[in-house]
Amino acid sequence: MSNQNEETTKKEHSGVLVVVERKAGEPTNGSLQLTGKGKELAEQLGVKLIAVILGDDESALKTNAESLIRHSADEVYMIVNPGLAEYHTLPYTKAITQFITTKKPEIVLFNASTTGRDLAPRIAARLETGLTADCTNLLIEDYVDPRTKKEYENVLFQVRPAFGGDVLATIVSPEHFPQMATVRQDVFDTPEADHEKTGLIEKFEVNLDDSDFLLVTEEKIEYKKKTVDLKGAKVIVSGGRGLGKDPEKGFELLHELAEALGGTVGASRGAADKEWIDRGHQVGQTGQTVKPEIYIAFGISGAIQHLAGMQGSRTIIAINKDPNAPIFKYADYGIVGDAFDVLPKMIEMAKSK
Numbered sequence: 001m002s003n004q005n006e007e008t009t010k011k012e013h014s015g016v017l018v019v020v021e022r023k024a025g026e027p028t029n030g031s032l033q034l035t036g037k038g039k040e041l042a043e044q045l046g047v048k049l050i051a052v053i054l055g056d057d058e059s060a061l062k063t064n065a066e067s068l069i070r071h072s073a074d075e076v077y078m079i080v081n082p083g084l085a086e087y088h089t090l091p092y093t094k095a096i097t098q099f100i101t102t103k104k105p106e107i108v109l110f111n112a113s114t115t116g117r118d119l120a121p122r123i124a125a126r127l128e129t130g131l132t133a134d135c136t137n138l139l140i141e142d143y144v145d146p147r148t149k150k151e152y153e154n155v156l157f158q159v160r161p162a163f164g165g166d167v168l169a170t171i172v173s174p175e176h177f178p179q180m181a182t183v184r185q186d187v188f189d190t191p192e193a194d195h196e197k198t199g200l201i202e203k204f205e206v207n208l209d210d211s212d213f214l215l216v217t218e219e220k221i222e223y224k225k226k227t228v229d230l231k232g233a234k235v236i237v238s239g240g241r242g243l244g245k246d247p248e249k250g251f252e253l254l255h256e257l258a259e260a261l262g263g264t265v266g267a268s269r270g271a272a273d274k275e276w277i278d279r280g281h282q283v284g285q286t287g288q289t290v291k292p293e294i295y296i297a298f299g300i301s302g303a304i305q306h307l308a309g310m311q312g313s314r315t316i317i318a319i320n321k322d323p324n325a326p327i328f329k330y331a332d333y334g335i336v337g338d339a340f341d342v343l344p345k346m347i348e349m350a351k352s353k
């Protein structure tokens with residue numbers, strides 16, 4: 001870390017910057033969510049919300065920039081270069097670092113996407129500043145260092161789950177600028193577009209040469225995520241890590257029960273992380289929020305992030321072999337037992353109706 005004087009350094013920096021990602025030629029929803037939150041922070045600080053966007057096609061970037069202005073940005077800078085058509089670590093890192101070094105924002109936000117997680121630590125290291133990964137909330141507050149009693153005004157409080165989600169840690173970087181964070185998708189709302197809003201759109205020139213383009217994309221294989229609309233389902237039969245004894249069989253039985261009840265299959269993040277089922281089925285804080293008539297949870301413990309997505313269900317039925325599983329506190333009906341014993345019985349009952 002550098003030994004820059006904090007007062008001088010903070011004064012030199014102004015503005016909240018969002019590094020915008022594009023997918024299929026459009027800013028991602030995650031980036032729009034960041035502009036919404038970024039604007040809130042910028043207003044609290046009395047500074048501008050800046051967005052930077054990279055690509056090879058100036059007119060497409062200009063259209064994106066206009067959309068970003070409508071979605072809260074005050075200034076949008078376009079970095080245009082034929083080598084920036086696709087995301088590549090080295091040229092993107094260099095270009096964004098040059099941008100930040102010139103514009104000196106006090107806060108820089110990235111999405112906690114594959115791209116953001118690759119880029120942000122490299123840029124933070126080049127700028128000799130800190131980085132908090134995977135934030136779920138951001139706030140501006142005054143801060144007193146408990147050890148030195150030194151007071152800092154308007155510091156970015158970066159909140160993220162720690163120790164497997166059991167606690168929320170608040171991280172500050174009051175002496176190193178910019179304050180940088182990656183932010184999880186879907187924790188903030190997408191701002192409404194304001195069609196009357198205007199702002200500055202400009203090109204920003206960077207120095208890139210052949211040595212920055214060492215990697216070439218020869219083939220791109222798109223992975224299409226299956227999206228399952230759980231929101232309209234009347235019955236959801238969900239499975240969690242408790243199906244780990246034989247996940248393939250477990251989810252096959254869940255599908256059979258869901259079909260017999262005219263419902264849809266859901267899952268906990270625990271099950272989706274293990275790739276037992278596509279993430280499009282995930283229910284919870286970072287999955288879908290559902291309100292079916294009946295929600296049946298097999299082998300799901302009832303973590304707060306799962307409950308956040310299904311607590312509004314009219315009737316909750318939980319099947320868990322641990323009588324102390326937290327989900328029983330929220331269930332209308334509970335069965336203490338092995339999911340693999342209960343599932344065939346419920347299928348038989350559902351089919352006999």
Ligand SMILES: Cc1cc2nc3c(=O)[nH]c(=O)nc-3n(C[C@H](O)[C@H](O)[C@H](O)COP(=O)(O)OP(=O)(O)OC[C@H]3O[C@@H](n4cnc5c(N)ncnc54)[C@H](O)[C@@H]3O)c2cc1C
Pocket residue numbers: 136161164165239240241242243244245267268269270271282283284285286287288298299300301302303304305306309319320321322325337338339340
């Ligand atoms: C920021 C953040 C966002 C998150 N978002 C989500 C989200 O959107 N959705 C989500 O679900 N989670 C989310 N999580 C993860 C969440 O904290 C839990 O880790 C996750 O929900 C656990 O999944 P689980 O209940 O399937 O697994 P576990 O917690 O491991 O529970 C498995 C349960 O199965 C029971 N069991 C074991 N064997 C059997 C059996 N044979 N029969 C019956 N029961 C059995 C066990 O007693 C246990 O209660 C998030 C976490 C963080 C930090």
